[in-house]
Amino acid sequence: MLKVCHLYPDLLNLYGDRGNIIAFVQRCHWRGIPVEVVEVNVGESVDFEEIDFLFLGGGSDREQNLMAADLLLRKESLRQAIEKGLVVLAICGGYQMLGQYYLTHEGQKIPGLGILDLYTRAGEKRLIGNIVIESSINGVPVKIAGFENHSGQTFIGDMEPLGKVVSGFGNNGQDHLEGARYKNVFCSYLHGPLLPKNSSLTDLLIQLALQRRGLESTLSQLNNDLEEAAVGVIVERLVK
Amino acid sequence: MNIKLMIAVIAAKLAASLSRMFGGKGSSLPGVVARRIYQGTLRDLAKQARKDIIMVTGTNGKTTTNNMIASVIASTGCKIVINQEGANLITGVTTAFIRYANWLGRIDCDYALLEVDEASFPKVLREISPQMVVVNNFFRDQLDRYGELDKTVTLVREALKDLPQVHLILNSDDPLVAQMQQATGHSATFFGLAPNQRPATGSQQTREARFCPMCGEELQYENYQYSQLGSFVCPGCSFKRPEPEIEGFAIETVGSVLNASVKYHQAMTTLSIHTHGFYNVYNALAAFTVGSLIGIKPEQIAKGLLTYRPAIGRMETFFYQGKPAILNLVKNPTGYNEGVNSLLSIAGTKTVFMAINDNDADGKDISWLWDVDFEHMVKANHEIELFVCSGLRAEEMALRLKYAGIPLEQITVIKEMEPAIKKALEGPGKLTYLFSTYTALWSAQKILLALAEKEVPHAEGVSSIS
Ligand SMILES: [Zn+2]
Numbered sequence: 002m003l004k005v006c007h008l009y010p011d012l013l014n015l016y017g018d019r020g021n022i023i024a025f026v027q028r029c030h031w032r033g034i035p036v037e038v039v040e041v042n043v044g045e046s047v048d049f050e051e052i053d054f055l056f057l058g059g060g061s062d063r064e065q066n067l068m069a070a071d072l073l074l075r076k077e078s079l080r081q082a083i084e085k086g087l088v089v090l091a092i093c094g095g096y097q098m099l100g101q102y103y104l105t106h107e108g109q110k111i112p113g114l115g116i117l118d119l120y121t122r123a124g125e126k127r128l129i130g131n132i133v134i135e136s137s138i139n140g141v142p143v144k145i146a147g148f149e150n151h152s153g154q155t156f157i158g159d160m161e162p163l164g165k166v167v168s169g170f171g172n173n174g175q176d177h178l179e180g181a182r183y184k185n186v187f188c189s190y191l192h193g194p195l196l197p198k199n200s201s202l203t204d205l206l207i208q209l210a211l212q213r214r215g216l217e218s219t220l221s222q223l224n225n226d227l228e229e230a231a232v233g234v235i236v237e238r239l240v241k
Numbered sequence: 242m243n244i245k246l247m248i249a250v251i252a253a254k255l256a257a258s259l260s261r262m263f264g265g266k267g268s269s270l271p272g273v274v275a276r277r278i279y280q281g282t283l284r285d286l287a288k289q290a291r292k293d294i295i296m297v298t299g300t301n302g303k304t305t306t307n308n309m310i311a312s313v314i315a316s317t318g319c320k321i322v323i324n325q326e327g328a329n330l331i332t333g334v335t336t337a338f339i340r341y342a343n344w345l346g347r348i349d350c351d352y353a354l355l356e357v358d359e360a361s362f363p364k365v366l367r368e369i370s371p372q373m374v375v376v377n378n379f380f381r382d383q384l385d386r387y388g389e390l391d392k393t394v395t396l397v398r399e400a401l402k403d404l405p406q407v408h409l410i411l412n413s414d415d416p417l418v419a420q421m422q423q424a425t426g427h428s429a430t431f432f433g434l435a436p437n438q439r440p441a442t443g444s445q446q447t448r449e450a451r452f453c454p455m456c457g458e459e460l461q462y463e464n465y466q467y468s469q470l471g472s473f474v475c476p477g478c479s480f481k482r483p484e485p486e487i488e489g490f491a492i493e494t495v496g497s498v499l500n501a502s503v504k505y506h507q508a509m510t511t512l513s514i515h516t517h518g519f520y521n522v523y524n525a526l527a528a529f530t531v532g533s534l535i536g537i538k539p540e541q542i543a544k545g546l547l548t549y550r551p552a553i554g555r556m557e558t559f560f561y562q563g564k565p566a567i568l569n570l571v572k573n574p575t576g577y578n579e580g581v582n583s584l585l586s587i588a589g590t591k592t593v594f595m596a597i598n599d600n601d602a603d604g605k606d607i608s609w610l611w612d613v614d615f616e617h618m619v620k621a622n623h624e625i626e627l628f629v630c631s632g633l634r635a636e637e638m639a640l641r642l643k644y645a646g647i648p649l650e651q652i653t654v655i656k657e658m659e660p661a662i663k664k665a666l667e668g669p670g671k672l673t674y675l676f677s678t679y680t681a682l683w684s685a686q687k688i689l690l691a692l693a694e695k696e697v698p699h700a701e702g703v704s705s706i707s
Pocket residue numbers: 453454455456457458475476477478479480
C-alpha cells in the first residue's frame with residue numbers, strides 16, 4: 002500500500018493541482034498497486050515517515066502565508082523524511098517554500114524551510130505561458146510540457162534542475178534551467194498540471210516510492226497514447 | 242449639435258459595414274474606431290438614456306442576466322440599448338451604443354442594459370455612471386489573464402466605491418458579492434435562494450471564498466447551494482449572509498422550462514423560464530429584482546421572463562433529426578461543474594461533445610479542467626456511451642476524462658470541429674450535450690445551425706424592440 006499525502010488541499014487548490022494526485026493514484030490503480038490518499042490541512046498531524054509520496058502545491062499570497070506558517074512547524078520532521086528518501090513533488094509556491102528564502106520587492110527576506118539549496122526573488126513581471134523542458138528520466142531524454150505562471154524567480158545552487166528549458170521561462174527566465182531535483186524531491190514551476198501529461202515522470206515517482214519501501218518496482222507498461230498526444234500538442238506549437 | 246460625436250459615429254458605422262462585408266461580427270471594431278476619433282463617444286452617447294443605465298458584472302451568467310433584464314423591461318414597451326453577447330469590454334459597450342445611434346449620434350432609448358467584464362468594469366465606470374449595478378457571483382476564471390480572484394473582487398469593489406451614487410443588486414448567497422454593500426457604503430437590494438434548494442448531486446470541490454472578506458476569519462456555512470454560495474456566517478465579525486428581500490425556492494425543471502417561486506416582501510409569484518440549470522434561477526432573481534426596483538409589477542416581470550430565450554451557448558437547444566442537442570458555454574470550473582450536473586439531471590442516454598480551445602479569450606491556461614469533477618460522470622457511465630473531444634486542446638480534455646475513470650474506448654478525439662460535432666450528433670445517445678469554450682462557441686453554433694434545427698428564434702440583442 003502506497004500512502005499519498007496531499008498537503009493543504011483546502012488552501013492550495015490553484016491551477017488544477019489536484020490533477021497531480023489524480024495521475025499518481027490512477028497510474029498505481031491501473032497497475033493494481035494499492036494506494037491511499039490522506040489530505041492534511043493546517044493544524045492536522047501527519048507523520049512524514051509513513052508517507053510514500055508527498056505533494057505540495059501553490060496558492061494565492063494569503064493562502065501561501067497560512068501554509069508557510071504551518072509548514073515551518075513541521076520543518077525538522079520533513080527534512081529528516083526527505084533525507085531518508087521521501088518522494089516529494091513541489092510545485093510553484095511549494096517549490097519556493099522548500100528553499101532558503103524569498104526576497105520581496107522591498108528587499109525583505111522571508112525565510113523558507115531551508116531544506117534545499119535554492120532561493121527565490123520577486124521578479125519584475127509574471128512569467129506566464131506554455132513551456133517545454135527537456136529532462137532525463139532513468140537515463141532517457143524526455144520532453145516535459147506544462148504551463149507556468151509565476152512572478153518569483155528561483156535560482157538553484159549545487160543541485161540538478163528538473164530539466165533544461167526548450168521553450169518558455171523556467172526557474173528565472175535567465176539560466177535556461179527549470180525546476181530542481183534533490184534525492185527523491187522534484188520541484189517545478191510547471192503546473193498544467195504536471196503529472197497527468199508527463200507520464201514517464203509520474204512513473205518515476207511511483208518507482209522511487211516503491212523502491213524506498215523495498216517493494217518490487219518494475220512497472221507494467223500502460224497505454225500512454227493520449228498522454229503523449231497531449232504533450233505533443235504543446236511541443237509542436239513551441240518547438241519548431 | 243456635437244460634431245465630433247457625429248463624425249465618430251459615422252466613421253464607426255462605416256467601419257461596421259465594411260467589417261460585415263468581410264464577414265466580421267463587428268462587435269468591437271466600431272467602438273475602437275469611434276473612440277480613436279473622439280474619446281468622449283461613450284460618455285456622450287450613454288447620457289442620452291432617458292431613464293436608467295443598468296450594469297451587470299461578476300463571473301458567470303452576465304449575458305444571461307442581462308438578456309433576462311432586457312426581456313423584462315422590453316415587455317413593458319420601453320426602448321432599450323443592450324450590448325451583444327460577450328462584447329463586454331469598453332469597446333464592445335461603445336459599439337452597442339453606436340449600433341442604436343442614428344447618423345447624428347442621437348439615441349432614442351429609455352434604458353441602457355450593459356454586461357461589463359470584471360476587468361473592464363473600472364474603465365467603463367470612468368465614462369458612464371450607472372444607476373444600478375447587478376453583481377451575481379465571483380468564481381475563478383481565466384487566471385492567466387486576470388491574476389487571482391482576490392484581485393478581480395478588489396477591482397470591482399474599488400470601482401464601485403469611487404462612484405458617488407449607485408444602487409447595488411447583490412447576490413446574498415455569495416460572500417464575495419454580499420460584502421459589496423458594507424465595503425462600498427452604497428444602498429443595496431439582496432436576492433438569494435432559500436436554504437437547501439439545490440439537488441444533492443452538487444459538487445463540493447471548487448470553493449472560492451473560504452475566508453471572510455471583512456476580517457479574514459474562516460467562514461462557517463450552515464448549508465451550501467453550490468461552490469461558495471450558501472448560508473454563511475463569520476465567527477470573527479458581524480458579517481453574514483444578508484436576509485434577501487427577493488428569495489427563490491421550489492425550483493423544478495419541467496421539460497425545457499425551469500420553474501421557481503419567488504417570495505418578495507409579503508407576496509409571492511411563480512416564474513417560468515425557458516432554460517436549464519439550477520444556477521439560472523439566480524440570474525432570473527437578479528432580473529426580477531431589477532424589474533421590481535424600476536416599478537414593474539411582479540406579474541408583468543414573470544410575463545417578461547417567459548419571453549426570455551437563451552443566447553448563444555447558454556443552454557441553447559437544437560434538434561438533429563428530432564434528437565435534442567444542447568450547447569453550453571464553459572469557461573471555468575464552477576460553470577463546467579454546473580453544466581455537468583445539469584447534463585446528469587437529464588434522464589436517458591446522452592452523447593457528450595467537449596470543445597476546448599486555449600486562445601486568449603478562452604484563457605491560455607487550461608489547467609482548470611483538472612478542477613472540474615468529471616468523476617461524477619463515471620457513475621452515470623452507462624448513460625453516456627461516447628465522449629467526443631475537439632478543439633485546439635482536445636487531447637488534454639480526453640486525458641482529463643481518462644484520468645477521471647472514463648474507459649478509453651468511450652473517448653474519441655477529433656480535433657476539427659465539424660466532423661467532431663457530426664459524430665456527436667449521430668452518437669448513440671438520445672440527446673447530445675455540447676460543451677464549448679468561448680472561442681469554439683461560434684463555430685460550434687454555426688455548424689449546429691447548418692446541421693440541425695434551432696428550437697426557438699434567437700434572442701440576441703432582443704431584436705424585436707431595437
Ligand atoms: Zn469576518
